[in-house]
Amino acid sequence: MDDAINSSSPRRVVIDPVTRVEGHGKVVLLLDEQNRVQQARFHIVEFRGFEKFIQGRPYWELPMVVQRLCGICPVSHQLAAGKAIDQLAGVITLTPSAEKLRRLLHFGQVLQSHALHFFHLASPDLLFGFSSAIEKRNIFTVLEEHPDFAMKGVKMRRFGQEIIKAVTGKKIHGLAVVPGGMNKHIDPAEVADLTAQVNEVIGWSQEVVNVARELYLANEEYHDRFAQITSPFMGLVDATGGLELYDGNLRVQEPDGQLFIDQFDPNDYTQLIREQVKSWSYMKFPYLIDKGQDEGWYRVGPLARVNACDQITTPLAERERQRFLLGYTTPRQSPLAYHWARMIELLHCAEAIAELLPDNDLQSGQLSVTGEPRREGIGVIEAPRGTLFHHYQIDDQGLVTQANLIVSTTSNNQAMNESIRRVAADQLDGHEMTPELLNQVEVAIRAYDPCLSCATHAVGSMPLQIELQNLAGQPLAVLSRDSSGNIETSSQ
Amino acid sequence: MTAAATKHDRPHHLLLAVGNRSRGDDAAGPLFLDRVLPILPDLSSVWHTEECYQLQPELVEEIKTTRSVWIVDATQEFSTGTELATVSPATQFEFTTHALSAASLLALYKKMYGDPVPPTRLLKIGASQFELGAPLSAQTQRNIDLAIDTFLQTIASHSAVDTTSKPACTN
Numbered sequence: 001m002d003d004a005i006n007s008s009s010p011r012r013v014v015i016d017p018v019t020r021v022e023g024h025g026k027v028v029l030l031l032d033e034q035n036r037v038q039q040a041r042f043h044i045v046e047f048r049g050f051e052k053f054i055q056g057r058p059y060w061e062l063p064m065v066v067q068r069l070c071g072i073c074p075v076s077h078q079l080a081a082g083k084a085i086d087q088l089a090g091v092i093t094l095t096p097s098a099e100k101l102r103r104l105l106h107f108g109q110v111l112q113s114h115a116l117h118f119f120h121l122a123s124p125d126l127l128f129g130f131s132s133a134i135e136k137r138n139i140f141t142v143l144e145e146h147p148d149f150a151m152k153g154v155k156m157r158r159f160g161q162e163i164i165k166a167v168t169g170k171k172i173h174g175l176a177v178v179p180g181g182m183n184k185h186i187d188p189a190e191v192a193d194l195t196a197q198v199n200e201v202i203g204w205s206q207e208v209v210n211v212a213r214e215l216y217l218a219n220e221e222y223h224d225r226f227a228q229i230t231s232p233f234m235g236l237v238d239a240t241g242g243l244e245l246y247d248g249n250l251r252v253q254e255p256d257g258q259l260f261i262d263q264f265d266p267n268d269y270t271q272l273i274r275e276q277v278k279s280w281s282y283m284k285f286p287y288l289i290d291k292g293q294d295e296g297w298y299r300v301g302p303l304a305r306v307n308a309c310d311q312i313t314t315p316l317a318e319r320e321r322q323r324f325l326l327g328y329t330t331p332r333q334s335p336l337a338y339h340w341a342r343m344i345e346l347l348h349c350a351e352a353i354a355e356l357l358p359d360n361d362l363q364s365g366q367l368s369v370t371g372e373p374r375r376e377g378i379g380v381i382e383a384p385r386g387t388l389f390h391h392y393q394i395d396d397q398g399l400v401t402q403a404n405l406i407v408s409t410t411s412n413n414q415a416m417n418e419s420i421r422r423v424a425a426d427q428l429d430g431h432e433m434t435p436e437l438l439n440q441v442e443v444a445i446r447a448y449d450p451c452l453s454c455a456t457h458a459v460g461s462m463p464l465q466i467e468l469q470n471l472a473g474q475p476l477a478v479l480s481r482d483s484s485g486n487i488e489t490s491s492q
Numbered sequence: 493m494t495a496a497a498t499k500h501d502r503p504h505h506l507l508l509a510v511g512n513r514s515r516g517d518d519a520a521g522p523l524f525l526d527r528v529l530p531i532l533p534d535l536s537s538v539w540h541t542e543e544c545y546q547l548q549p550e551l552v553e554e555i556k557t558t559r560s561v562w563i564v565d566a567t568q569e570f571s572t573g574t575e576l577a578t579v580s581p582a583t584q585f586e587f588t589t590h591a592l593s594a595a596s597l598l599a600l601y602k603k604m605y606g607d608p609v610p611p612t613r614l615l616k617i618g619a620s621q622f623e624l625g626a627p628l629s630a631q632t633q634r635n636i637d638l639a640i641d642t643f644l645q646t647i648a649s650h651s652a653v654d655t656t657s658k659p660a661c662t663n
Contacts, residue, residue, distance in 0.1 A: 049624040053514070068512055069514075071512060072545075116548065116549070119549075139549065140599060140603060143603040143604065153549075157548070170543075
């Protein structure tokens with residue numbers, strides 16, 4: 001199925017690059033002789049070199065080094081690596097101060113990431129419709145038509161970053177995580193400043209959950225159907241099955257709501273997940289071993305977490321989770337429900353921050369402990385986009401000899417391809433590639449909030465292009481959109 | 493809209509260094525900042541500096557209290573030399589990233605806070621390699637030297653701490 005050479009005379013439609021996702025993506029649609037979409041391939045060129053980049057470095061430097069992997073979620077990498085190096089340092093249980101500081105840091109990171117995605121990237125699609133002009137579907141129009149809403153988005157993002165700065169000392173490249181704990185407490189003045197803001201942030205979070213819910217339910221049948229696929233969901237849960245972003249055990253929920261795996265020790269993840277390599281992609285394809293390569297793909301991230309957990313510990317978010325599932329006996333499957341679930345998590349983070357800030361352990365108490373060093377360490381957390389695995393082995397000198405990272409977007413790799421295929425199958429009619437097709441492919445991908453680059457350099461405004469190719473790779477027709485939003489078509 | 497801050501409310505100039513230190517020439521902005529900070533001791537009280545991976549929407553909050561903005565970033569547009577340009581607010585459609593262009597960042601600021609938009613300069617540093625783990629290229633290292641010269645000459649010629657009404661040069 002995945003080998004174009006072996007597929008039955010597929011034609012190729014190329015969409016390059018995909019708009020408003022991190023990094024550069026290219027979509028290739030393989031058509032059969034009847035011009036039906038046989039397969040979608042979402043090419044992500046930036047996912048390479050992670051492990052090589054890390055190998056040979058001292059393990060205690062990992063929390064700092066891995067932050068450079070990603071410009072959007074450096075804190076997630078810092079924390080996952082931090083958990084792994086705790087194990088390398090022989091530390092199983094952190095002090096209360098260290099654990100609470102890390103959780104506060106993580107809640108701030110998830111909050112700012114979710115806010116950025118929803119307000120900057122998702123809300124234009126949801127507020128103005130997938131088919132509206134690209135000139136309209138952007139943050140500027142959101143500001144024009146919904147200024148209060150957009151302003152809150154910017155301020156929520158900033159609040160999350162202020163938490164990161166308070167805990168780590170900097171908004172980026174701050175270093176607070178050390179083997180076995182943290183290296184500093186949070187300053188009382190910063191606690192006071194954050195405390196003064198947090199109730200307002202909770203109020204804004206409630207508002208934005210309402211917006212996400214109402215936008216989804218306003219056309220629920222269409223949104224349920226859009227790019228819909230059916231898959232298991234994976235995420236961490238606490239000992240009671242509650243939503244857990246920083247620690248906990250793995251749960252995999254079947255599409256019918258039954259649990260495929262529960263309370264699975266993430267240290268044993270190699271017995272649960274295997275990664276498949278495909279010749280056409282730099283990004284691997286993880287799958288559940290017991291389900292096999294073809295059937296074992298799964299989804300992670302907000303939709304997976306909110307579906308799979310039994311409850312959320314904070315009251316307002318728990319009420320929204322119950323609303324999310326109201327009337328459903330099985331998990332919601334639509335990719336567009338990610339947006340709604342993402343905002344429920346944003347509310348949870350705001351509430352959790354409010355609960356943590358008065359805790360004296362943030363400002364005093366032992367910060368780190370030591371243990372008997374080990375050669376192998378595994379750190380697993382729920383990053384904004386889903387479950388994130390860091391796995392390291394070190395030598396006698398403490399240098400990394402082997403590293404394996406499964407980033408969240410990788411776990412959603414096959415799911416994104418399947419969602420694209422579903423959209424394209426509904427939209428593509430022969431060789432007629434329309435802007436509508438382009439829009440809908442983008443909307444489907446954006447629902448997953450993929451972080452494709454883990455790179456940061458802005459190469460400038462790139463033209464958006466859909467290209468239809470014959471079997472020899474010769475373009476038959478081109479549909480492009482430039483940085484001003486102008487559409488051009490040409491036939492070869 | 494929030495009322496625009498007065499000049500009196502904006503005592504600082506903002507220097508934004510953009511890039512990832514671990515992606516070859518993408519480190520040009522942060523390395524520029526490392527080099528500039530020690531040689532601006534007398535001006536440290538009026539310069540706010542920030543290192544960032546990308547230009548993001550919340551930076552409008554930093555701009556709100558600044559008299560002028562410098563954005564220093566690597567560019568793939570050329571590999572040799574530097575380019576200094578003034579930036580005006582413009583709504584652009586970035587198709588590939590969460591990040592904003594400098595012009596879009598100012599447009600966002602203008603939408604949120606109205607005029608005046610602080611005078612803003614974009615200092616581009618020529619660059620060519622951006623792979624994860626790649627070293628800084630020798631050419632970009634030389635480009636950083638040029639960029640520092642350009643920066644220092646420009647702020648000196650504009651009295652350094654009061655550039656609010658003067659256009660930037662382009663070289």
